[in-house]
Amino acid sequence: MVSAPSGTGKTTLCTHVRQTPDLVYSVSCTTRTIRSGEKDGVDYFFLSRAEFEKRMKSGQMLETADVYGEYYGTPKGPVLEHLAAGRDVLLDIDVQGARQIRASQDPKIKAALADIFIMPPDLGELKRRLEGRGTESAKQIATRIEAADGEMADWKSYRYTILSSSMEEDLIKFRAIIRAERYLSRRLDLQHG
Amino acid sequence: MVSAPSGTGKTTLCTHVRQTPDLVYSVSCTTRTIRSGEKDGVDYFFLSRAEFEKRMKSGQMLETADVYGEYYGTPKGPVLEHLAAGRDVLLDIDVQGARQIRASQDPKIKAALADIFIMPPDLGELKRRLEGRGTESAKQIATRIEAADGEMADWKSYRYTILSSSMEEDLIKFRAIIRAERYLSRRLDLQHG
Numbered sequence: 446m447v448s449a450p451s452g453t454g455k456t457t458l459c460t461h462v463r464q465t466p467d468l469v470y471s472v473s474c475t476t477r478t479i480r481s482g483e484k485d486g487v488d489y490f491f492l493s494r495a496e497f498e499k500r501m502k503s504g505q506m507l508e509t510a511d512v513y514g515e516y517y518g519t520p521k522g523p524v525l526e527h528l529a530a531g532r533d534v535l536l537d538i539d540v541q542g543a544r545q546i547r548a549s550q551d552p553k554i555k556a557a558l559a560d561i562f563i564m565p566p567d568l569g570e571l572k573r574r575l576e577g578r579g580t581e582s583a584k585q586i587a588t589r590i591e592a593a594d595g596e597m598a599d600w601k602s603y604r605y606t607i608l609s610s611s612m613e614e615d616l617i618k619f620r621a622i623i624r625a626e627r628y629l630s631r632r633l634d635l636q637h638g
Numbered sequence: 639m640v641s642a643p644s645g646t647g648k649t650t651l652c653t654h655v656r657q658t659p660d661l662v663y664s665v666s667c668t669t670r671t672i673r674s675g676e677k678d679g680v681d682y683f684f685l686s687r688a689e690f691e692k693r694m695k696s697g698q699m700l701e702t703a704d705v706y707g708e709y710y711g712t713p714k715g716p717v718l719e720h721l722a723a724g725r726d727v728l729l730d731i732d733v734q735g736a737r738q739i740r741a742s743q744d745p746k747i748k749a750a751l752a753d754i755f756i757m758p759p760d761l762g763e764l765k766r767r768l769e770g771r772g773t774e775s776a777k778q779i780a781t782r783i784e785a786a787d788g789e790m791a792d793w794k795s796y797r798y799t800i801l802s803s804s805m806e807e808d809l810i811k812f813r814a815i816i817r818a819e820r821y822l823s824r825r826l827d828l829q830h831g
Binding site for chain 1: 793799800810811817818821822
């Protein structure tokens with residue numbers, strides 16, 4: 446799973462990483478409004494609050510988070526199915542969600558888990574990137590910058606931390622981590638008994 | 639540190655990896671005869687038994703091993719100097735030596751440590767590779783194949799295991815591991831307090 450404050454470039458990074466063989470992107474559910482260019486079922490499953498809460502209550506979510514008043518969550522079924530088939534699953538997840546997944550007692554989730562934090566260069570640069578994106582209001586940007594400050598304090602909880610520089614550099618680092626994790630003896634151990 | 643049974647291609651791999659920036663190859667000491675094409679101080683420091691034993695007794699060795707009746711060992715000073723300067727140090731080491739390094743109580747060694755085992759495809763292929771190299775007698779090859787069988791049992795003690803295929807593939811995997819290890823949060827933790 447990968448976390449980063451808004452504007453760090455995590456979504457763009459994940460879009461590139463999705464082309465990696467044997468790596469499946471976990472499509473999250475959300476109640477937030479669909480943005481221009483996004484596709485339902487590709488970027489997110491866009492759900493009503495009622496539908497989201499129903500799924501949450503019936504235990505269909507691996508984790509859920511309330512971010513800026515909107516629900517986000519990872520559907521459990523697809524993740525477990527992909528892991529059972531020997532595929533790596535990429536979760537693009539916020540720090541709240543990451544904490545819930547880390548606390549999971551499911552042995553399959555625990556064994557599969559690897560987490561990466563993308564650390565933005567600094568808050569000023571983050572603000573410039575968010576402004577450049579032009580999808581949030583000035584008020585939303587201010588809220589996100591404040592949140593980023595808190596989220597950045599969580600980096601030590603992640604096994605890996607990438608100090609964000611260019612998209613190309615971040616991608617090389619990200620791919621190296623995904624590759625290297627596959628050669629952990631304890632993972633081979635799982636596969637070959 | 640990297641270990642592999644003789645003939646797995648570890649030395650060739652390490653030769654390629656030595657070109658990685660900020661990675662320093664630890665030149666081992668040995669009492670074995672210098673082979674054609676090898677250079678003293680580059681491939682090994684070729685020492686007499688008396689000189690090797692003197693250094694071993696005065697605590698100048700990080701680990702020592704007796705392999706097929708010859709001493710091999712890692713000089714301690716250079717490794718600690720490189721680590722202090724923030725450089726990664728590559729140790730090409732056998733399973734006996736790896737066990738000694740893993741048992742080290744030096745906090746700098748413990749913090750820096752990452753270990754990789756290169757697993758040969760099978761013993762038949764290993765024998766073919768050793769025969770193709772043409773540097774060992776039939777008797778030496780037989781001894782090495784027997785040793786390889788024992789060494790291969792140690793793979794689970796290594797954090798990473800690469801199932802050897804082609805040199806190119808092994809190198810890509812090896813480099814990914816070296817890169818990814820640099821992004822471990824606990825290593826950044828060490829650098830930035």
